[in-house]
Amino acid sequence: MTKTARQRPPLRHILTSKSGLGALLLFLAAAVTFSEVAKLRLGTASAMGPGYFPALLGGLFVLFGLILAVEAWQKPDERLNPGPLKPALLVMGAIVLFALLYRIAGGALAITGLLVVSALAEPNRTLKELALLVLGVIVFVWLVFVLALDLQFDMLPTWLTR
Amino acid sequence: MIDNLLLGFQVALSAQTLMYCFIGVSIGMFIGVLPGVGPLAAISMLLPITYYITPTDALIMLSGIYYGAQYGGSVASILMRLPGTASSAVICLDGYEMTRNGRAGAALFLSAIASFIGGTIGIILMAGFAPALANFALRFGSQEYFLLMALGLVAASTLSEGSAVRGLAMVVLGVVIGIVGLDHTSGTMRFVYGQFELMDGVSLVASAMGLFGLSEILSNIGGRDRPLPTEKVSMRTMIPTRREFLDSLPAIWRGTAIGSFFGTLPGTGSTIASFFSYASEKKLSRNRARMGQGMVEGVAGPEAANNSAAQTAFIPTLTLGVPGDAVMALLLGAMIVHGVNPGPQMLQETPEMFWGLVASFWLGNLILLIFNLPMIGLWVGMLRIPYRVMYPAILVLVVIGTYSIRYSVFDIYQLLAFGVLGYILRVLAFPAAPLVLGLVLGPLMEENFRRSLMLADGHFTTFATRPISAVLLVAIIAILAVQIVLPLVSWLRRRGEAQV
Known part of the structure; x- marks a missing residue:
């Protein structure tokens, strides 16, 4: 041999x-x-x-x-180990959803969509926790980005406010 | 020198600037405590905000995140055996043992003192050497700049972690992505594919947030929650014994010297400095036999080392415009975005910015020293927020932050693209940090490469015949030889022996 x-x-x-x-x-x-x-x-x-x-x-x-x-x-090294794919895909989808929703439905709804879809990536949370999270983040974004930093971030759809 | 420092403190002590310094170091400290979020991700996420404040304030805040993280990094290492940042990984060894011995408070206290001493000496070195280095660099031509950047890229991508070839490949990918858009010399579009939003190049914020913020979430999601801290630290246990104090002092001096040296070298930085310091304590300290069982030298030495390295890392970035690691590249990118040209001219053109930074670094270190200990309880409490609540909120901040820079939905898709790229690279074991280095330096490198050869009438020998550039060229070749050719030769030899 x-x-x-x-x-x-x-x-x-x-x-x-x-x-x-x-x-x-x-x-x-x-x-x-x-x-x-x-x-x-x-x-x-x-x-x-x-x-x-x-x-x-x-x-x-x-x-x-x-x-x-x-x-x-x-020497082929370790095989590929991408980890769980579904949660990652959900997060990617959530970002696309935000980009699409922002123009037609406004920032508040877009944030809600982003949070809800990305939250699906990690199960075992209660509906109450999710609702609090959505509310908290929207208020935070409004306070910091809209009020404090004065960014042009439209919470409501522009076709409604103008 | 005194005049310059006075000017610096005048800038840094104005109420607004001091506030940004405070915000920066607090955020840095927090993300330093938080395992999994490094200064790179935090600085990327805060880049958008800096578009609304002055360049000096912006830099002061972003730098504060960087060195603040070095302070915070040791907290999680000591209390939870979880390194908050890579550079504090080695502190787990003796730091956590000290916690188990009931000396957590003393370990935290001495690590704050060591950080402050290391940081302060690093700043003094910066104030002392930066002007001389800048003066020297004024003699550099395009050839020297091109090779200096190449040296920085080669060193940073091959010395840090993982395979050298993978790091270099990522540098090249970064350079290609960096030159996307309008080529100013010829007026030609490159890699634009009809997307007019790409004319000005890819967005630094979207790429940094995608590669470090989003890809982090994409890879961690669906994993386990991190363990929660259990240790309670009271103020009384913070006072070190006389013995602990005396033992830590020599370690602090040695660590500072090691850190100051590695900080200035491109590609080494605070992680290598802290590991090197730990290794030297294992050889030199009085208690070397008991290292690993909770000796304070194992905390104080590496802490002093990574903080002095974090400060001296600014020397090449600010005086030569050549960043040593990805964090420095991001800061450099932020400066360019703000219209500041980092490099030897910066000291002459905007002295108030340079000296303001130097002064703010020291004030920031002072703030960290004073607030570090009382705030530890708060940070540890915030660590109790579960990841499943944190990541959706971070996601929203990342997306809105990217959008807000030029109110562009296209940039959100850029962010997503870079997030996916970062995720793929991570799965394939490619490091993302060299990519950002290449991305920031790419356009500058091409410009200097072009000009060098234009001036030399197309003769590539120009890089070898000028004295300074010849030295740089030799350094690059030496690193490549050690990192790529030597492993290849030893591999071939082993294979040859196996054949016989």
């Missing part, structure tokens, strides 16, 4: 290891960078165009991506 016949983990493991996916991420970044560079003028070292510096950066992405790929190939 030779040592070179040492067992390689299956390709699937390599690709889903942290360094394998990391390498893929860097290659993706390189692809995005070069596709943008392709639209830009390169110029020369003494008179650089807008594409010169980004092209160098794209090259670095490829270099670091290759190093990570070799690492992944040689």
Whole structure:
């Protein structure tokens, strides 16, 4: 038995290891960078165009991506562990909801939506606690952002107040 | 020097400025106590507010958060064995043992004293060396600036934590994100994809809040609540014994020296300083055999080290415009946003700002020393607020804060994008801090790179032939060699042996 016949983990493991996916991420970044560079003028070292510096950066992405790929190939490190995905997705959704609601329904409702949806991410809380939280945060935002800092944050929808 | 300091205190002692200093150090102290929220997240979240106050007040407040967190960080370490900040992790070892021995009060008291001494000496060094360094830096050309920034980025991304390649890759990603928008030299749009909101580049606030505030929530949510503090600390137990006091003094001096040194170096900073100080106490202190069993040297030394490092870290940031870590990069970004150009000219152009900062640092340390101990009960009480109540409220502040900078819903989507990016990077074990360093320095680096080669008529040798830049280039190559090539060679050798 030779040592070179040492067992390689299956390709699937390599690709889903942290360094394998990391390498893929860097290659993706390189692809995005070069596709943008392709639209830009390169110029020369003494008179650089807008594409010169980004092209160098794209090259670095490829270099670091290759190093990570070799690492992944040689010893695929820990498998990916993203943790519970559902709570994270709920929080992301809550932010989108805020952005959409703010224009049409005003800040107070948008804050309520953000709080209620993001609160779903951590269960076992009472309705009373949530109601107090919503009320407390709205009052706090109104006091600090609207009254004290005088920001243009519309609590009510603008179509109602103007 | 005396004149300058007088000018500084004149600025720092005005009622309004003093108030912002107080707010900054109080917030810093609190988030320092709070495990999981570091100065990086807190400064990102407060960036929006600073758009409404003067640049000097803004910087004084944001800096207060940074060094205030160093004071607070030790509280959770000592009382709960939970490091509030990375730099106070090492204080858990002997600090928590002291709590178990019933000496929690003395540990907190001596750590406040050590912090104050370390911080004060760091500030004196800053006042003494910054002007000389700035004078020296006035001779720098674009070549030196480009390499200095490159050195800062390479050092910060490879020396701190985790794999060097991952850190460097994140720097590059940060630089690419940093140059999004209008290229002023050629008038061309880059990486804008038709979104006119991106013309001025990505928003510093949205990116910092997304990467450090939002991604923190995205990764922690659904996890367990943190343990609640149980220890009660009375004022009477705070008085250290004569023995404890005498033992801690030499540790404080050693820690201060170590911290002042590592603070000025790019990429090392307060965490490495406190670990180094603990290691040196284990070798040098009178009680070295009993370190780890609740010796005050293990608290006082690292505390002095991380606070002096937190102050001297401002030296390269303010005099050269080259930040040593991500917090400094954020402060630098805030200065640029406020129209202040950090760098050697700052001392001459806006002396009141520089010396005001120096004076406010010392006042801030004084405030921390005086208020630190009485407020501990309050902070510990706030730690009892469960995470499930905290995070939705933080989320609202982050979103509204981002929106309010230019009243743009687009910026909320930017925030979300950076939050998701930060989450993905964390899952893939990429560090986010070098990304912010790259993001802030990216445009400056490109500008200096362009100008260097334009002046040198396209000859890349210009970076090696000027004396100062040659030294910098050697330093960069040395770090890269030690961090990347050496591990590679030893790995190949091990592999070679395995083959035989």
